[in-house]
Amino acid sequence: MAGKGGVGKTTVSASLARAAARCGLTTLVIEVEGKSGLATLFGQPPFDYDEVVLSPGGGPDGASDVRARTLTPDDALIEYLEDHGMHRISRRLASSGALDVVATAAPGIKDILILGKVKQLERSGTADLILLDAPAAGHAISFLRSPRGLLDAVSVGPIRTQAQDVLDLLDDPARCQVLLVTLPEETPVNELIETAYSLEEDVGVSLGPVVVNGLYPELPGLGTDPEVAAGAAGAHLLPGEGAELRAAAQFRRHRMELQAEQLARLSGELPLPQIRLPFLFTADLGPEHVDLLARTALADIEALTELPGTAAVGAPGAEPGGAR
Amino acid sequence: MSATHPPTAALLQLVRDARIIVCTGSGGVGKTTTAAVLALEGARLGRRAVVVTIDPARRLADALGLEGLTNTASRIDGPWRGELWALMLDTKSTFDDLVVKHAESPEQAEGILANRFYRNISGALSGTQEYMAMEKLYELHEDTDFDLIVVDTPPTRNALDFLEAPRRLTHFLDHKLFRIIIAPTRGVLRAATYAAQTFLRTVSRVVGGEVVDDAITFFRAFEGMEQGFKERAAKVIDLLTHDETSFVLVTAPRRDVVEEATYFATRLGEADIPVRALIVNRMHPHFSSAAPGALRERARTLDRSDLGGLYANLADFAQVAANEEAHLQGLSQRVAPAPVFRVPFLRSDVHDLDGLAEVARHLFPHDLRAG
Numbered sequence: 001m002a003g004k005g006g007v008g009k010t011t012v013s014a015s016l017a018r019a020a021a022r023c024g025l026t027t028l029v030i031e032v033e034g035k036s037g038l039a040t041l042f043g044q045p046p047f048d049y050d051e052v053v054l055s056p057g058g059g060p061d062g063a064s065d066v067r068a069r070t071l072t073p074d075d076a077l078i079e080y081l082e083d084h085g086m087h088r089i090s091r092r093l094a095s096s097g098a099l100d101v102v103a104t105a106a107p108g109i110k111d112i113l114i115l116g117k118v119k120q121l122e123r124s125g126t127a128d129l130i131l132l133d134a135p136a137a138g139h140a141i142s143f144l145r146s147p148r149g150l151l152d153a154v155s156v157g158p159i160r161t162q163a164q165d166v167l168d169l170l171d172d173p174a175r176c177q178v179l180l181v182t183l184p185e186e187t188p189v190n191e192l193i194e195t196a197y198s199l200e201e202d203v204g205v206s207l208g209p210v211v212v213n214g215l216y217p218e219l220p221g222l223g224t225d226p227e228v229a230a231g232a233a234g235a236h237l238l239p240g241e242g243a244e245l246r247a248a249a250q251f252r253r254h255r256m257e258l259q260a261e262q263l264a265r266l267s268g269e270l271p272l273p274q275i276r277l278p279f280l281f282t283a284d285l286g287p288e289h290v291d292l293l294a295r296t297a298l299a300d301i302e303a304l305t306e307l308p309g310t311a312a313v314g315a316p317g318a319e320p321g322g323a324r
Numbered sequence: 325m326s327a328t329h330p331p332t333a334a335l336l337q338l339v340r341d342a343r344i345i346v347c348t349g350s351g352g353v354g355k356t357t358t359a360a361v362l363a364l365e366g367a368r369l370g371r372r373a374v375v376v377t378i379d380p381a382r383r384l385a386d387a388l389g390l391e392g393l394t395n396t397a398s399r400i401d402g403p404w405r406g407e408l409w410a411l412m413l414d415t416k417s418t419f420d421d422l423v424v425k426h427a428e429s430p431e432q433a434e435g436i437l438a439n440r441f442y443r444n445i446s447g448a449l450s451g452t453q454e455y456m457a458m459e460k461l462y463e464l465h466e467d468t469d470f471d472l473i474v475v476d477t478p479p480t481r482n483a484l485d486f487l488e489a490p491r492r493l494t495h496f497l498d499h500k501l502f503r504i505i506i507a508p509t510r511g512v513l514r515a516a517t518y519a520a521q522t523f524l525r526t527v528s529r530v531v532g533g534e535v536v537d538d539a540i541t542f543f544r545a546f547e548g549m550e551q552g553f554k555e556r557a558a559k560v561i562d563l564l565t566h567d568e569t570s571f572v573l574v575t576a577p578r579r580d581v582v583e584e585a586t587y588f589a590t591r592l593g594e595a596d597i598p599v600r601a602l603i604v605n606r607m608h609p610h611f612s613s614a615a616p617g618a619l620r621e622r623a624r625t626l627d628r629s630d631l632g633g634l635y636a637n638l639a640d641f642a643q644v645a646a647n648e649e650a651h652l653q654g655l656s657q658r659v660a661p662a663p664v665f666r667v668p669f670l671r672s673d674v675h676d677l678d679g680l681a682e683v684a685r686h687l688f689p690h691d692l693r694a695g
Contacts, residue, residue, distance in 0.1 A: 004351070004352055005350060005351035005352040005479060006350075006351065006353065006576065006578070007352075007367060010580070021559075037579075037580055037583075060633075064379065086526060086529075102527060102535075103498070103539055104441060104444050104445055104496075104539070105441050105444065105535045105539040106444075106532075106535045153532075153534075154532040154534075154535060154675065155532055155534065155536065157528075157529060158529075159531045159532070160532065161539030185673065186673040187673055188352075209608075219633040219637050220481055220628060220629070220630055220632070220633035221629070221630025221631060221632070221633030221634045221637075222633060222634070222637060224630040224634070225633070226632075226634055229629065229630035229631040229634055230631055232629065232631070233626055233629045233630070233631040233632070235631055238629070241612075244611045244612045244638060245508065245634045245635070245638055247609075247611050248611040248612070248634075248637050248638045248641050249634055251609060251611070251639055251641070252637050252640075252641075255669070258672070271568060281639075281640035281641075281643050281644055282643065282647075283643065283645075283646075283647050283650075284579070288658060295656075
């Protein structure tokens with residue numbers, strides 16, 4: 001999962017994880033930046049390097065587990081060195097800050113440690129689906145480009161092998177796809193389009209559907225004058241209420257028009273299917289909202305005409321736009 | 325619409341009197357736009373203002389005439405009494421300039437600039453961009469051509485990266501490993517050298533020998549320059565914590581963003597840096613003073629009618645407005661007595677001078693701005 005900061009990537013990750021779990025897939029969400037609200041969305045305490053269950057399966061809805069854990073380069077490095085018979089040096093290398101020096105010598109080494117660990121988890125079959133909450137915005141590109149960069153910089157050694165394995169993972173649409181998340185607003189849509197082309201061209205990774213988050217849901221009567229609507233309903237408005245209702249309806253209509261423009265532009269410029277999630281006018285998001293978003297996402301996924309991963313940004317003849 | 329707060333004169337005073345304004349906050353909250361608005365207002369007041377942007381959205385860059393700009397300030401012409409200059413930070417060339425400045429000889433500078441490890445520092449070492457933003461600030465501060473400098477900070481997750489980055493880089497250059505690596509040329513005890521060799525051999529086994537060779541060459545080439553770098557970093561930190569530097573915290577009213585901003589404010593407080601103003605972008609408007617629950621109930625009784633939809637809509641926005649105010653309450657207290665400025669959702673994204681002027685109307689009181 002990749003997207004600019006502030007587009008609700010964590011909420012979307014939680015919702016898609018829950019959607020997958022509802023389909024019976026055991027799902028593991030991996031966080032790499034820490035300090036997200038993922039656990040709160042499931043009503044759970046914060047988690048760390050150790051895997052936790054955020055939403056247990058086996059209930060009446062037949063869903064599977066949603067689990068989560070955090071990965072940090074330091075922890076991944078220690079684990080990696082220990083797995084490769086370098087137990088003695090592992091703590092020293094990680095704790096002395098030497099990783100910073102090594103990471104500067106070989107940029108992308110931190111990313112490759114994380115991606116290598118993800119690849120290992122994928123190979124171990126620990127979950128049916130792994131959702132990686134990638135670093136925000138532009139960092140996602142350098143993050144995913146890291147194996148290729150390392151292959152250029154490092155000619156031998158276990159890190160090179162690791163980079164090659166990760167590259168194999170990224171190159172295989174059956175094993176790995178990137179889902180980009182955006183808001184239906186100008187700047188986030190621009191950034192998403194740029195990121196999509198850059199990922200396809202520079203990284204060569206397959207793109208799944210685009211997730212557009214935060215669409216205002218339709219309501220009846222937004223185009224009707226409040227006085228007329230009151231007359232039709234046989235109701236009376238309080239003094240001043242007509243103006244309030246009118247101003248609020250106007251605001252929503254205007255925002256919805258802007259959102260529709262951005263959706264149309266996104267569909268026109270990026271031929272990928274779209275999953276569209278509503279803006280929720282609630283105080284604090286919790287498990288029931290995650291579930292609502294999960295059901296919306298599932299309905300969109302079922303309506304997709306093409307299977308995720310078969311669409312290519314630059315493919316000739318690819319159908320533009322979403323399923324609607 | 326009720327509850328629209330007219331802006332106080334606090335930001336106007338800041339723009340009129342401050343030497344340096346640092347806009348800080350998490351990514352995607354309109355920091356770059358805010359920085360541009362503050363600098364533009366400075367120019368309106370007759371000041372020679374310069375805005376340092378990090379990564380402006382392309383259309384804002386176009387509006388500011390920043391397209392294809394280098395690392396030096398260029399002037400933007402317009403109908404204001406003072407001057408407006410802008411530059412887009414180029415981390416690498418700022419760092420290159422710093423190396424050239426501190427090198428003992430042109431050969432030393434050349435050796436470092438050509439080194440692969442050095443070329444990676446600007447892109448790979450975390451905090452380098454933050455450090456260079458602050459370095460640029462220091463450079464502009466030394467330059468008497470400008471009397472108001474407004475800086476945008478990189479969108480970091482770590483609140484004080486820009487304060488800690490100079491220290492972190494000098495710490496990095498002063499790293500134990502660095503000492504170990506250059507030890508042979510300094511004739512330190514053989515035991516230390518032996519330990520170093522073992523260590524480096526192990527690192528080579530993991531990442532490959534040429535990577536380690538690059539690093540060694542770099543650290544050897546850099547020898548003698550650490551002191552200059554350290555002194556410069558200390559001066560940069562002094563400037564940031566000095567009275568003439570004012571911090572403005574920028575946020576959006578969403579819960580997660582406000583949580584990050586609150587964390588920023590706390591860390592700034594711990595570093596004894598006062599927040600001079602809190603700017604909240606993209607506020608939903610207040611349409612009604614009625615409680616969201618009451619409006620929701622009214623919508624329910626009217627069910628699926630048009631009027632029910634209209635009430636449901638009013639309830640939605642009353643709910644959002646209440647949420648936003650609730651999210652902001654703790655943060656406002658945290659930054660008190662700093663005033664809070666609320667900028668509503670604008671009709672479209674800001675990418676021209678008219679857009680900047682619209683934002684300005686929510687930051688500066690109209691009656692005091694004339695002339």
